[in-house]
Amino acid sequence: MATIEKQQVFAAPGEPGSPVELRDRYDNFIGGGWVAPSEGRYRENLTPATGLPFSSVADSTAADIELALDAAHAAKASWAATSPAERAQVLNAMADAVEENLQMLAIAESWDNGKPVRETLAADLPLVIDHLRYFAGAVRSEEGRISEIDKDTYAYHFHEPLGVVGQIIPFNFPLLMAAWKIAPALAAGNCTVVKPASPTPWSILKLAEVVADVVPPGVLNIVNGPGAEIGRALASNKRIAKIAFTGETVTGRLIMQYAAQNIIPSTTELGGKSPNIFFADVMAADDDFLDKAIEGFVLYAFNKGEVCTAPSRALIDESIYDEFMERALERVRAIVQGNPLDPETMMGPQVSATQLEKIEGYVKIGLDEGAELLTGGHRPDVGGKLEGGYYFEPTVLKGTNEMRVFQEEIFGPVVSVTTFKDEAEALAIANDTLYGLGAGVWTRDGSRAFRMGRGIEAGRVWTNCYHQYPAHAAFGGYKISGVGRENHRMMLDHYSQTKCLLVSYDQKPLGFF
Amino acid sequence: MDPISATPAAVEAIERLREKHGSIVFHQSGGCCDGSAAMCLTEAELPPGPNDVVLGMIADAPFVIDAEQYERWGRPNFEIDVAPGAAESFSLEGSDGVHFISRAPTTANDEENQP
Secondary structure (H helix, E strand, O other), X not given: OOOOOOOOOOOOOOOOOOOOOOOOEEOEEEOOEEEOOOOOOEEEEEEOOOOEEEEEEEOOOHHHHHHHHHHHHHHHHHHHOOOHHHHHHHHHHHHHHHHHOHHHHHHHHHHHHOOOHHHHHHHHHHHHHHHHHHHHHHHHOOOOOEEXXXXXXXXXXXXXXXXXXXXXXXXXXXXXXXXHHHHHHHHOOOEEEEEOOXXXXXXXXXXXXHHOOOOOXXXXXXXXXXXHHHHHHHHOOOXXXXXXXXXXXXXXXXXHHHHHHHOOOEEEEOOXXXXXXXXXXXXXXXXXXXXXXXXXHHHHHHHHHOOOOOOOEEEEEOOOHHHHHHHHHHHHHOOXXXXXXXXXXXXXXXXXXXXXXXXXXXXXXXXXXXXXXXXXXXXXXXXXXXXXXXXOOOEEEEOOOOOHHHHOOOOOOEEEEEEEOOHHHHHHHHHOOOEEOEEEEEOOOHHHHHHHHHXXXXXXXXXXXXXXXXXXXXXXXXXXXXXXXXXXXXXXXXXXXXXXEEEEOOOOOOOOO | OOOEEEOHHHHHHHHHHHHHHOOEEXXXXXXXXXXOOEEEEEOOOOOOOOOEEEEEEEOOEEEEEEHHHHHHOOXXXXXXXXXXXXXXXXXXXXXXXXEEEEEOOOXXXXXXXXX
C-alpha cells in the first residue's frame, strides 16, 4: 500500500530554516527606502497563530503620511510621463519578484494574518502575481476614443493619471487586497500611499523588500499606524486625488464624507451577507457536480470566514435539506484546524482576539434568538504552542432570515442556514438584506441560474462556483456593500481622468461676435 | 433595561477621549472587518445622518445607529466595553491602542443557552 508522506510544517519566520528573514522592527517604506516613524514609536506585531509578538512595526503619525505624500508628489510627474510599455514593465518586474519569492511571502502572509499556508501558496500569492501581470497587459491595450462631432470638429479622449492616490487595505487579504488596489493605480500612472490594516502591517513590508529595486522611488509608499491617526490623515488629505477603502460601514461613510469635502472620487467596499443558494437539482445525481456544490457550501470557512463575500447565508431547497446537510456537515467536520504553517491545515486562527470574541458573541446571539447549532460553536483545543492563538471551530447555525445572525456580517467561520420552498422564495430571501456584495447560485438548470443571477441584487453572482477572484472580472457591491468596483480593466478608468481635446479644423469664425 | 449601557472601563475611556477631542459620538458600524464595533468619532466629524436613530447616551455621548440596521438586527440592546489593541477603523480610541466593543448584554437565560 502506498503511504502518503506528511508534508513538512514550515518553520515560523525568523526561526532556523525559515525562508523568511525577520528583523526586530520595521520602518515605513517611503520614497523607495526605509524611513523611521517621525516620533520614533513602534508597535508590537502579533501572529494570530500563537497570540505572541514576533516583530515591531512603525506606529506612525500624520507627519509620516505627509512624508509619504511628499515622496509620492516628487515622483508624480516622472511616473505619469512613463509610457504604458514602461509601466507594464515595472508591473511585470514586480510580479516576477513576487513569484521568485512566492513561498517566502506565502509564509509571511500566513504568519501575519493566520490564514493557512495552503491557501496563501495556492491562492493569495498566485493571485497577487496575476493581478500585477493582468494590469501590465491591460494598460498596453488602453486607447482613447475619438468622437466625430461633424466633419470639422473632433473630440479626442485621453486617459490621464489622477496623480497621487490614497489606498486603505483590510486585514483579511493583506497582500491580495493591496495588489487589487496598487496594480491598477500604478498601471494608470498614479503614485500611491498605502495604509495597511493595523492587525496585519508586516507581510506587505516583506513584499516591499522584494519589489523595492524594481519600483521607481516614491511611486509606492507604505505607512503603518492606527487608522484613527494615519488613516484619517490620509483619507482627509488635500494632497490625494482619490481614496480607496475596504472596511466597515461607518468608516466607509467617513471616507465618502472626506471625499465630498475635498471633492475627489472615492471607492468603498464595505462587506456583505452573501446568500449561497442550492436548488434541489444539485442532488439529481451523485457526481462531481454535487461534490463541487457541497464544497461550495463549505467555502464559508475559506480564509476562516474573514472574507467580505463569505457565503455566510446558505439557502437550501427544503426538499433536499436533510440529505444535502448530512453531506455538507460531514465535509465541515473534516476541516483540519491548527498551525497555519502546516500545509495540512485547512483553517487557521482568526486575525485577532477581538475578532474571536466577536464571533463567539454572535454564536451566542444566534442561540439566544433560537437558532440551532448544527456543528462547531466553540474554541477548539489546539494545544501546545498554539494555545494562545485565536482559533474558532467552523460553525453551522440553522435559523431564519430575520435573525441577527442572518442580517449582520460575522466575519468568521459561521454560516447561517435556512430553507426555501421555491425559486421566488429563494430570491426574496436572498435580497432581504442590507448588503449586496456577492451571491452563489447552484443548479443544473441554466435558465434558472440566469434568472436568479439577474434577479439577485449583488455585484458578483457566482454561478455553480464560489470564491473565485480572477483579475478580469469586476468586483464590488450593490446597496450598502459600497460604491465602486475593483478588478477588471475598467479599473484603469477608475484611476484615470478623462481629458477631452475638442478640436476644430474649420477655418471660419462662428459668426456670433 | 436601558438599550445602551457601558462598562466602567468604557466610561473611563470615553471621559479620556472627551478631554482630548471635545464632544464625541458613537456610531454602531456594520459590514466587513471591524463591522460589529461601535465607532467613536467627534460629533463634528460625523453628526447623526437623516436616516440614523439616537438610541441613548453613554457617559453623555450619543449612541447612533442606522435606522434600518437597527430594525434588521431586531432592536437589540448594546453594552459598550473597551479592550486592548487598536482596531483598523478610524475610531478615535485607536490612537490609545485600545478599541471599543459592542456586546449583546447578558440576559437571564444565558446559562442554559451556552453553546
